[in-house]
Amino acid sequence: MSLKSELHTHVASLRRYALVLTRDTVAADDLVQETLVKAIAKADTFQPGTDLRPWLFRILHNTHISDLRRAKTRADAAADLPEPIARECQHTQLELKQVLGALDQLPEAQRVPIILIALREMSYAEAARSLDVPLGTFMSRLARGREALRRIVQGVASGKLKLMQRKEGGA
Amino acid sequence: MTTANNSDPTLDIDLMAYVDGTLPPEKMAEVEARLARDAEARDAVAHWRHFDNLIHDAARAADTQPANLRIEALERQLAQKLQRRRWRAMLLGPGLRQIAASVVLFAAGWGAHALYDRGPSLTGAAYPGFVGQTLAGHYAYTHAAHQRAEFGAEDMDEALVWLSDQMQQRIDSPALERLGYQAESARLIMVDETPVAVFYYRNPEGEQVTVSITPRGAAEPDYTLRAVRVQDDRLAYWSSDRLHYTVVASGTNATITTLAAAVQR
Numbered sequence: 001m002s003l004k005s006e007l008h009t010h011v012a013s014l015r016r017y018a019l020v021l022t023r024d025t026v027a028a029d030d031l032v033q034e035t036l037v038k039a040i041a042k043a044d045t046f047q048p049g050t051d052l053r054p055w056l057f058r059i060l061h062n063t064h065i066s067d068l069r070r071a072k073t074r075a076d077a078a079a080d081l082p083e084p085i086a087r088e089c090q091h092t093q094l095e096l097k098q099v100l101g102a103l104d105q106l107p108e109a110q111r112v113p114i115i116l117i118a119l120r121e122m123s124y125a126e127a128a129r130s131l132d133v134p135l136g137t138f139m140s141r142l143a144r145g146r147e148a149l150r151r152i153v154q155g156v157a158s159g160k161l162k163l164m165q166r167k168e169g170g171a
Numbered sequence: 172m173t174t175a176n177n178s179d180p181t182l183d184i185d186l187m188a189y190v191d192g193t194l195p196p197e198k199m200a201e202v203e204a205r206l207a208r209d210a211e212a213r214d215a216v217a218h219w220r221h222f223d224n225l226i227h228d229a230a231r232a233a234d235t236q237p238a239n240l241r242i243e244a245l246e247r248q249l250a251q252k253l254q255r256r257r258w259r260a261m262l263l264g265p266g267l268r269q270i271a272a273s274v275v276l277f278a279a280g281w282g283a284h285a286l287y288d289r290g291p292s293l294t295g296a297a298y299p300g301f302v303g304q305t306l307a308g309h310y311a312y313t314h315a316a317h318q319r320a321e322f323g324a325e326d327m328d329e330a331l332v333w334l335s336d337q338m339q340q341r342i343d344s345p346a347l348e349r350l351g352y353q354a355e356s357a358r359l360i361m362v363d364e365t366p367v368a369v370f371y372y373r374n375p376e377g378e379q380v381t382v383s384i385t386p387r388g389a390a391e392p393d394y395t396l397r398a399v400r401v402q403d404d405r406l407a408y409w410s411s412d413r414l415h416y417t418v419v420a421s422g423t424n425a426t427i428t429t430l431a432a433a434v435q436r
Contacts, residue, residue, distance in 0.1 A: 002421060003257070003403045004250045011246050016230035029239050036245035043252035052253070096225050103226075117191060118226035124193070143183045150218045 010053050011036070013121050014060050020115050021064050023100065031067065035060040053122065057130035061112065068108075102152040110145030113138055186212060190219045247377045254403065254421070320359045330357040334368045338386055340413050345382040345434045347372045352380055381419040382434055387411070396435075398427050407431035 014035060018028035038059050039046075046055055103111050116127040128138035188194040189202045206213050322330035327344060335342045337359055348354070352372035360367050365385060372380040387393075387410050396409040401419075405427035408417040418430050 003254055004247075004421065007246055007250050007253070011242065012234065015233040015236070015242075019233040019236075020226060020230045025233075025236055028233065029236075029242060032242055033239075033245060036242065036249055040245065040249050040252055043249065043256050046253060046256055048253075048257040092225070092228075095221075096229055099222050099225050100229070114222070115226060115230075118223045119230055120191075120227060124191075139184055139187070143187060146187070146219045146222070147215065149222055150215060153218070153222070 006052060010056050013053070013119060014056060016119055017057065017115065018060060018064070020118075021112075031060065031064060034063050034067075038063060051126060051129070054126050054129035057116070057122070057127075058132055061131060065108065098153060099149070102149050105152055106145055106148055110141050110148060113142040114145045114149065117142060186216060187219070190216055190223065251377070251379070257403070322357045324354045324356065327354055327357060334359060334384075337366055338368065338384075338414075340386060342368055342384055342414075345370050345372070345418075346436070347380060347382070347430065347433055350429065350433050351375065378421060380430055381417075382430075383417045383419075385415050387413055387415045391415075396428075396431055398424055398431070400424075409435070 011032065014032050015028060018031040018035075019025065022028045022031055035056065039056060042059070046052070103114065106114075112131060113127065116122060116130060117124070122130065124139060124142075125135055128135045131138060133141075185194060185198055185202050188198075189206075194202060206216060320333065322333070331342055331344055334357065344354075352374045355371045355373050357371070358369045360369060367383050367385045370382040370384075372382070374380075392410070393412075394408060394410040394415070396407060398405055398407045400406075404419055404421050405424065406417060406419055407427045407430065408415065409431065410416070416431075416434060418427060418434060420427055420430055
């Protein structure tokens with residue numbers, strides 16, 4: 001694969017990652033643009049022969065973290081994503097909102113590994129390099145994050161069920 | 172079930188690998204047996220996979236977004252910078268000695284160069300010294316010390332007259348316009364007192380082509396057209412009666428051959 005096609009593939013991946021991070025298509029593209037501008041400025045630090053994808057994802061991740069710290073954009077962002085192309089039923093949309101809402105409750109260190117692996121474009125080792133953390137740390141954060149996500153979602157579902165039961169019982 | 176806080180974290184890793192499809196086959200039976208007897212583990216795996224699918228599909232929504240011209244432009248710009256970075260690393264890395272030796276030996280005479288060419292080459296394909304000079308010309312942007320003169324696209328006619336005078340031979344335009352490329356500039360660089368005329372072209376997609384022309388000494392061999400790959404780029408080189416030519420471009424063998432044929436015409 002030529003460098004141009006390789007880069008094109010990675011930029012498409014960056015847009016996907018940015019979309020899940022920002023929940024907004026305009027903000028996602030802004031983040032990707034900012035990432036590419038920084039990558040251009042840092043191109044001389046890239047080591048030819050090493051993997052380009054973790055390098056780009058690391059820049060995007062750091063840019064996103066800086067943005068969050070600077071403007072707390074995630075707190076202001078709407079929790080809506082564009083319609084997923086494969087699952088368009090309302091139920092799935094609700095589930096997606098629920099999962100994204102639960103993701104927001106996780107610490108950044110646990111949230112990001114879950115998203116990176118869900119993209120299915122990187123191995124654990126590549127994803128760990130993207131975040132500049134040791135593989136063991138990455139795996140630990142992923143495990144804890146996934147389990148915490150499950151607990152939160154199940155807690156939410158259980159809370160809704162109890163609420164419905166109370167309403168039915170009171171009716 | 173085994174969780175991250177469990178005393179056997181290895182199995183958590185195995186469960187995650189199972190969900191992510193990276194579990195080694197030799198561990199598959201062990202994990203499936205565990206899932207068969209552990210309802211909590213089954214529930215965790217099902218949820219993790221489900222969340223993963225939801226996030227994956229949400230991310231895929233980015234693929235349906237319209238193209239972003241600013242991103243595309245930045246992508247092209249980054250590709251060019253990384254390409255230059257690769258070239259520079261190649262020139263300054265293990266290949267530097269060969270390139271430098273190639274240029275020096277070119278000046279020293281083709282017989283010595285022929286001896287040099289028997290050594291290991293940069294990419295597995297040996298090539299003559301004027302190719303090394305072209306690589307230097309390809310990076311004239313960043314190695315301005317080599318540069319003696321530069322002409323813009325609007326001064327190409329003047330450039331050809333001046334370059335012909337400097338080379339003491341007629342230098343014709345590479346005329347890649349017929350393939351949709353536009354001349355961007357022409358330069359004269361000196362490498363060990365050898366003049367090299369370098370022409371830079373670019374097409375509407377931003378793809379750059381570098382053509383170099385340098386005098387061929389009377390004792391130097393006559394090279395028939397040859398194309399070689401260097402990293403992601405291709406080189407084509409050949410000789411005429413009095414000149415050596417080199418073309419550098421990205422793309423396939425067919426691309427470089429077409430470009431070379433256009434220059435030869």
